[in-house]
Amino acid sequence: MDTMTDQLRNVPVSRRDIIRISGGTAAAVGLGALATPAGASAGTGGAAGGGGAAGSGEPAVADGVGSAALSPGARTRLRSGGADLLIRDGSPHWWLSPDIWVVPGTDPNGTPGTPAAGDTAYVWARVQNTGRQDAFGVELRFYWGNPSVQMFYSTLNLIGTAYADIPAGDTQDVLCLVPWHVVTVNNGHECLVVVASAPGDPPLPDAVDPVGYPNVAQRNLTLASAGKQDFKLTLTVTAPRRESKWVRIGAQIGGELPRETLKTLDLTDSKPVEKPVVEVGFAEKPITDPKEGIGVPELELEVPAGRSVPVYLTIRGGADLGAGQYQLVEVLETQDKQTLGGISFAVVGEGRR
Amino acid sequence: MTSTPMAVQTRPFAVEPLTNVMLPDGIFDNALYKLRIACHFTNTSTTDLTNVTIYLESVGDPGIVVTGQTYTFATIPAGASVLVSWAADFRHASPGKPLVSFVARADGYTPARSIRQIFVSQTRYDATTDTYSIQIPEGRLDISKVTVIPPAKGGWWAGDKPDNDKRKPWPGPYVPTGLTMVWVPNPAYAGTHGELPFQDPWWKVLAVVVLVIAALVGIIAAAVGGGTFHPGIRGMFDETDPGVITECCTPAPGDPVTGGTTIAGVAGVVASVALVVALDDSADPHWRGQAATPPRPGELTTAERVEARWKLLEEPYAGKPYRVNVRWAYERITTGDTYRHEVEEEQTNIHVTEEVTVVTPDAVGLSDRLWARATFKRPDSTLFRGPDLYAFALFRAPQGLYFVVPLTDDGTGFDDHAADGTYTAGLYLQDVLPELKKAGQEPYGTWKVYVFAQDVNRVAPGIPPEIAAQTIGGFFVASAVQLTFDPNLPCPLDAQASIKVV
Known part of the structure; x- marks a missing residue:
């Protein structure tokens, strides 16, 4: 993480501090803002949030009573504010976070993989504390969303929450024990977002912004089984509530996923195929007859403010992909050459999934 | 580094926070909105653990809202089971057996996760x-x-x-x-x-x-x-x-x-x-x-x-x-x-104790602590130990103010040795002076000590249901309050001990 220095206090100031101080608009805040008293309070606020039963070093008392249910040797810690929490973004795109993974089935300690529609699954996240203070009572919120490119919290579904303590410089795997019941809509291909927060963190904007917020990560990565039949998926393109947008939806074929990301798909030893063996097309209306083609390689469309429009994705080919091979397909949403979001597919041979 | 050798070995149980009592067999019920999720966390190793932190990570029912909280222990002796609990709101809980995960970390070890079911009706x-x-x-x-x-x-x-x-x-x-x-x-x-x-x-x-x-x-x-x-x-x-x-x-x-x-x-x-x-x-x-x-x-x-x-x-x-x-x-x-x-x-009734012994000091000064040590003997002369019991004491000030104090056998805090069958409760008088003052009461005089203990269902997960069912927890095996059908008998709230504060 890039760091700067608050010259008045001579302490490192992280990008996250700037976001926190600015209330969430990192790009608009200059260093001058750090010299204000408000800057000095960065990272110390919100200590009481969510920790109503905590006491400063004394045994906990819930709602003023009930202190007996606790060993007298125990001391409690307040939720700590001001931690630098990081859930790593993916490579080459942020939506390929290796720090979010899914365990299909009823055993949360099982092998990571890709759940099928109708499955129960558990979602994990790996959180780092890159700051100098231990972080206690970090809250993690786990969301799923329909396949889409740019994502918005207002369209996501909360799976559940979890808590973690992460000493400074340490990393903690966090399990959300609320089972994720993978819906049959979209045939189980869903997107995941995880937010780690400590008291004093700024509120998040509606648009999911993992790049601007290190404590936010996104996993828009799914396995696509290729073969004789086309792989089809309906993507959702959403505009902000008060702003329409013109965007292009296109695809890049080829590339490689990091080994640790492959591990979360249970594809640890799979090799990428660089030469395109699949075709990717988009359409504004469903294509029901394969003879009608797969749509266009790039689609330009306008989405009215606050609305979502469907885009019909088809991936054709890939039958020649051997066992232990995959082809990476990345669907990108761009606006004025700026990438707003995306979703990636590890296309594997028929039956691999 | 290896995982912290701490584990929740039995099913966490429900404690009603206003009365401090464990619900029968530790079952949670959403008719009572506020309950505490309590469990014994055991050091399963043969060495003492230092700088231990324990927190509840997640609950498998989004309708159960837990107040996040971290407990720290300077030391947890080898084999000791410490009692920890978290406030939770069960108002929107669904009947079922949701999982609950807890994480413990000690110096020199990586965090260890324990996942257990709770019962919710x-x-x-x-x-x-x-x-x-x-x-x-x-x-x-x-x-x-x-x-x-x-x-x-x-x-x-x-x-x-x-x-x-x-x-x-x-x-x-x-x-x-x-x-x-x-x-x-x-x-x-x-x-x-x-x-x-x-x-x-x-x-x-x-x-x-x-x-x-x-x-x-x-x-x-x-x-x-x-x-x-x-x-x-x-x-x-x-x-x-x-x-x-x-x-x-x-x-x-x-x-x-x-x-x-x-x-x-x-x-x-x-x-x-x-x-x-x-x-x-x-x-x-x-x-x-x-x-x-x-x-x-x-x-x-x-x-x-x-x-x-x-x-x-x-x-x-x-x-x-x-x-x-x-x-x-x-x-x-x-x-x-x-x-x-x-x-x-x-x-x-088979949930019985042969003998309950309570030992307290005869007299203490204002700068001292009130303490009580209790042992609970089964009919076969064995002692209840460590996580066998959920126990607490009431310390009643001379003018009537009560203080609820945990009785534990975990070798931490006031307790000298873990799992030796002696449960200890302690209270620093200096800590309670503000409460006494607020109530207009004095610390000097005779304090009475009342001891209560409920047995804990310690059946390990995986036991066949018809066998597991034969063990039921949440019975009071020791209680200072007794019921009588004879109104001519003296008040059946009996203090097991008293301490004079001079």
Whole structure:
């Protein structure tokens, strides 16, 4: 993480501090803002949030009573504010976070993989504390969303929450024990977002912004089984509530996923195929007859403010992909050459999934 | 580095925070909104662990909202089990067996995660049919025609009866003497035996959950009013067993919330579990009735009714082997027939202690600490140790203010040695002076010590249900408050020890 220095206090100031101080608009805040008293309070606020039963070093008392249910040797810690929490973004795109993974089935300690529609699954996240203070009572919120490119919290579904303590410089795997019941809509291909927060963190904007917020990560990565039949998926393109947008939806074929990301798909030893063996097309209306083609390689469309429009994705080919091979397909949403979001597919041979 | 050798080895249990009592068999119920998720966390290694932090990571039901909190221990001795608990709101909890995960970390080790199930039920009351229903995944138990021994006329107060008589007495305790239980399995089943509730406890445990909740709701309502339990739950019973009354303690003047609710809660639980005693721990009437009435092939059991009436041959003293004469009739309703089985027998409370010993200092100074060491001996002369018990003490100040203090056998805090069978409670007088001052009371004089202990269901996960069901937790094996049917006896709230503060 890039760091700067608050010259008045001579302490490192992280990008996250700037976001926190600015209330969430990192790009608009200059260093001058750090010299204000408000800057000095960065990272110390919100200590009481969510920790109503905590006491400063004394045994906990819930709602003023009930202190007996606790060993007298125990001391409690307040939720700590001001931690630098990081859930790593993916490579080459942020939506390929290796720090979010899914365990299909009823055993949360099982092998990571890709759940099928109708499955129960558990979602994990790996959180780092890159700051100098231990972080206690970090809250993690786990969301799923329909396949889409740019994502918005207002369209996501909360799976559940979890808590973690992460000493400074340490990393903690966090399990959300609320089972994720993978819906049959979209045939189980869903997107995941995880937010780690400590008291004093700024509120998040509606648009999911993992790049601007290190404590936010996104996993828009799914396995696509290729073969004789086309792989089809309906993507959702959403505009902000008060702003329409013109965007292009296109695809890049080829590339490689990091080994640790492959591990979360249970594809640890799979090799990428660089030469395109699949075709990717988009359409504004469903294509029901394969003879009608797969749509266009790039689609330009306008989405009215606050609305979502469907885009019909088809991936054709890939039958020649051997066992232990995959082809990476990345669907990108761009606006004025700026990438707003995306979703990636590890296309594997028929039956691999 | 290896994982921290700490684990939650048994099912976490429910503690009602206002009264401090554990719910029967540790079962959570969403009729009580605020409950604490309590568990014993055990150092499974042979070495002491230092700088241990423990937190609850996640709960598998989004309807259960936990207040995040981290506990720290400077040292947890080898083999010690520390008691930790988290406040949670169960208002929107679903009946089921959600998972709960806990994380422990000690110096020199990586974090270790323990995942355990808890049992959650949903109790409601239907005024039109005067029926309580408790819902769980395996079915629904309807409870009606509850007969009880009512409390003595005029009730009882947590403190002296006020002169102006404007305050209402505590409700209960009601000692049950009979009830009708109708089990509606989900789904209807073929064969002799159906699924056990939560695939663990007997059906009668659900019934006692209902009775205890009814008792606690009345106490909570009297103490703090509504808003912390489901408004559809009643805290009293209409049908009574005439001719006998229950005398309960009239505690000395004291804080009505801290001490009074605890004593009332204990009394409510002690009274309610007479039902469990009457209906046998080794196999309850549903199981025995099922065994005695195998249905014909092809039939599905759609409902089972148990009508039970019993007579207490002795007063239901907690921790004592009091006897109950019981008669019950089981009826199995299937898609093809109805089968009956009747039993009359005598049962004895098996949740007993041979001896409870409480040791305290004779006198302490204001700069010292009050402490009490308690041992609880089973009939076979073995001691309850460490996580066998959920125990606490009430320290009553000379002018009546109560302090609830945990009694633990974990080798931390006031306790010298882990799992040696000696449970210790301690209280620094300097820490309580502000509370005493606030209440206008003095620390000098004679403090009384009251000791309470409930046994914990320590059946390990994976035990076959019909075996696991034979172990039931949440019984008071030691209680300073006792129930009597003789109003001429002295107040049955007995302090086990006293300490003079000079």
